[in-house]
Amino acid sequence: MSITILDGGMGQELLARSGIEPTGLWSTQLLMDSPELVYGVHNDYFLSGAQIATTCTYPLHRDRLKPFDLEHMFEAFHRRACEIARKARNDFGTGLVAGSLGPTTRSYRPDLALPVDEATQVYAEIAQIQAPFVDLFICETMSSVGQARGALLGAMAAGKPVWLAVTVDDSDGTKLRSAEPLEQILSVVEELKPQALLINCSLPEAVDQSMPVLSSCSLPYGAYANGFTSITTDFKYADANVNLLKKRTDLGPKSYADFVDGWINLGATIVGGCCEVGPAHIREIKARHGKR
Secondary structure, rough: OEEEEOOOOOOHHHHHHHHHOOOOOHHHHHHHOHHHHHHHHHHHHHHOOOOEEEEEOOOOOHHHHHHOHHHHHHHHHHHHHHHHHHHHHHHHHOOOEEEEOOOOOOOOOOHHOHHHHHHHHHHHHHHHHHOOOOOOEEEEOOOOHHHHHHHHHHHHOOOOOEEEOOEEEOEEEEEOOOOOOHHHHHHHHHHHOEEEEEEEEEOOOHHHHHHHOOOOOOOOEEEEOOOOOOOOHHHHHOOOOHOOOOEEOOHHHHHHHHHHHHHOOOOEEEEEEOOOHHHHHHHHHHHHHOOO
């Protein structure tokens, strides 16, 4: 069985390397101020065994830039992030570039998701900007069926392969964060036919619960979990930033890779890491599964 190894988290890795206090712009702050750090993270993931560089564009939405008077930089930031990821891949000599399309408004807030028709337009605009630079798109951290549908429809308009990554309830991995059963996402992927279905930015223990649900999917599937202790209620609201979230102390490379081993045993063929999962974790996954 061939295993595709994703990279790990970008935003939290950038913050750790920069030493700056997080802002509401999150990774966009470092893309703007220290693009060389973004290149360095991509490069280190490739050196650790990742086969895909995910662009530093997860929070790059007009509604997130507008409060900082940066909406005029929307297209330029997307191009910059894509060019950096592409250069890192080209310099390394192999691999793919995946354009990251994150949720609008706030992560983990399915109640704030745009109507499907409006979301389709939002994601189509991003996909058209990124398409000349990327090999595929990943619609990441989608928290509800409707949110996933809008992102997929928009991303698919650019004519490139699209992967869908949904986030599940940390206490019950058989449910999306909207409380909808995870199995409801299967009908969406069967209808729209993305190239892969993933679980992301959830506790690895919750991902364990998700994998049996995904096993009935006809698509390649997998997961990339986060390394937070939990997604706090306070973090989900306006003006909050990631300093409200705590990194786990019990999820080093070997323990994280143990979770990944379990997902692969349940049929996952695409694995990697999300927030607080770094190059050392990817290196351990590569050591265990890179030759399959």
